Amino acid sequence: MSWLSDDDEDDDEFGYDESDVRIRPNPKGSRPRTKTRPEHEDAVDGRVLSVDRGRYTVMVGEDTPAEHVLTTTRARELRNDAIVTGDRVDVVGDTSGDEGTLARIVRIQPRTTLLRRSADDTDTVERVIVANADQLMIVIAAADPEPRARLVDRYLVAAYDAGIAPLIVVTKTDLADPGPFLANFAALDVPVLRSAPGAWPIDALAPVLAGHTTVAVGHSGVGKSTLVNALVPGTDRAVGVVNAVTGRGRHTSSSTVSLRVPTGGWIIDTPGVRSFGLGHVDIANVLRAFTDLAAVTAECPRGCTHREDAPDCALDEAVADGRLRADRVDDFRRLLASVTA
Structure with missing residues (x-):
């Protein structure tokens, strides 16, 4: 008794088996993706001079006879990172600076400010x-x-x-x-x-x-x-x-x-501005812009907010005895209220 179907018998007649079936290759390639990036040990140091629609003007060889300016783009791995004027960066590719060349920024160096x-x-x-x-x-x-x-x-x-x-x-x-x-x-x-x-x-x-x-x-x-x-x-x-x-x-x-x-x-x-939002600023740093007031707030009770309704705030006492100008304290409080709105 044969367990082969008619089709199987026909395949056997012509010498076919399962190994002859063609497996369609993966259209995206069989090589797994890796997050490991090149070290770019040959990268050169540069200073970003300006940014214009995805192109960055970068000076390399600063303060040397080889100093020159490049036009660059950013590497794919930096697509979510902002590159701004003043950044120190590492650049690879064609760093000759010749007309028509385009180098690539691969790293942003640690920022000081x-x-x-x-x-x-x-x-x-x-x-x-x-x-x-x-x-x-x-x-x-x-x-x-x-x-x-x-x-x-x-x-x-x-x-x-x-x-x-x-x-x-x-x-x-x-x-x-x-x-x-x-x-x-x-x-x-x-x-x-x-x-x-x-x-x-x-x-x-x-x-x-x-x-x-x-x-x-x-x-x-x-x-x-x-x-x-x-x-x-x-x-x-x-x-x-x-x-x-x-x-x-x-x-x-x-x-x-x-x-x-x-x-x-x-x-x-920088472009001139008519407003300068401070929504990102740490509230504790607002007082640092008013060093004359900061010295007086050392006398405030613990947990004082320094607002107009703050009980026993030393700023009010300093205004009353003439050590501080009322308009200066008012400016500080208005700014503080604006930032914490």
């Missing part, structure tokens, strides 16, 4: 502005547009939160006396440089910038990009005028770019 802001105070999603800066140059105009103390306070909070030393530069002093405005920050240990009427404080700024990476921030229309052009001749950063109706400056610089100052150091010019 990160200057960040959020869209507003209720947004905890941070926007990284620059990396590895150690100074924040806050540019304000004595007039046209009118200086805003609370915006400067926000810059100071962001600087202290990032561990960056702030300084203030005042422009357009021929239009108004900045003294009354600067009184808001008289108790803070923040250097202030003023432009002379019709001139920029280049000679005074040069030794302050030398040896540092300084990021310049400021309200639109204060003359920040004009100051950068004066510090780095030939830069030609776009400049604009203040609207005569609204009194607001127009956004002119549309990108963040790192520039070498001929007298030493780097300056990073």
Whole structure:
């Protein structure tokens, strides 16, 4: 008795068996994927100078005869990592810098600082502005547009939160006396440089910038990009005028770019902003922007929130006996309330 079907008998007649059946190969390949990435031991060190639509301008060989600039892209494994101006990175591929070549960023080196802001105070999603800066140059105009103390306070909070030393530069002093405005920050240990009427404080700024990476921030229309052009001749950063109706400056610089100052150091010019959200900031760091108030809060009872309704807050006592100005404490409390909203 045969257990073979008619079809099996036909296959046996022609000499076929199961080993002759063709197995369709895996269309994705049979080699398993691995998360192990190349070490890229031949990578070269570089500084990110600017970012533009997925392309990164990177300087390699800094301070050597071989110094030159590359156009790069990011490696696939960095697709979820933000690469920003000021980053130190490792680059592979064609690093000749010849026209038409494209190198690849494969690593972001550890950052020393990160200057960040959020869209507003209720947004905890941070926007990284620059990396590895150690100074924040806050540019304000004595007039046209009118200086805003609370915006400067926000810059100071962001600087202290990032561990960056702030300084203030005042422009357009021929239009108004900045003294009354600067009184808001008289108790803070923040250097202030003023432009002379019709001139920029280049000679005074040069030794302050030398040896540092300084990021310049400021309200639109204060003359920040004009100051950068004066510090780095030939830069030609776009400049604009203040609207005569609204009194607001127009956004002119549309990108963040790192520039070498001929007298030493780097300056990073950023687009002008009218707001600076602090939703990402640690609340404890807000007080660090008000060092004059911080000394007084050491006398507060344990757990004091330093708000207007805080019982026995030492800030109220200091205002009452004249040690602190009421408007300075009010600015701090309004900023604190805004961040914790």
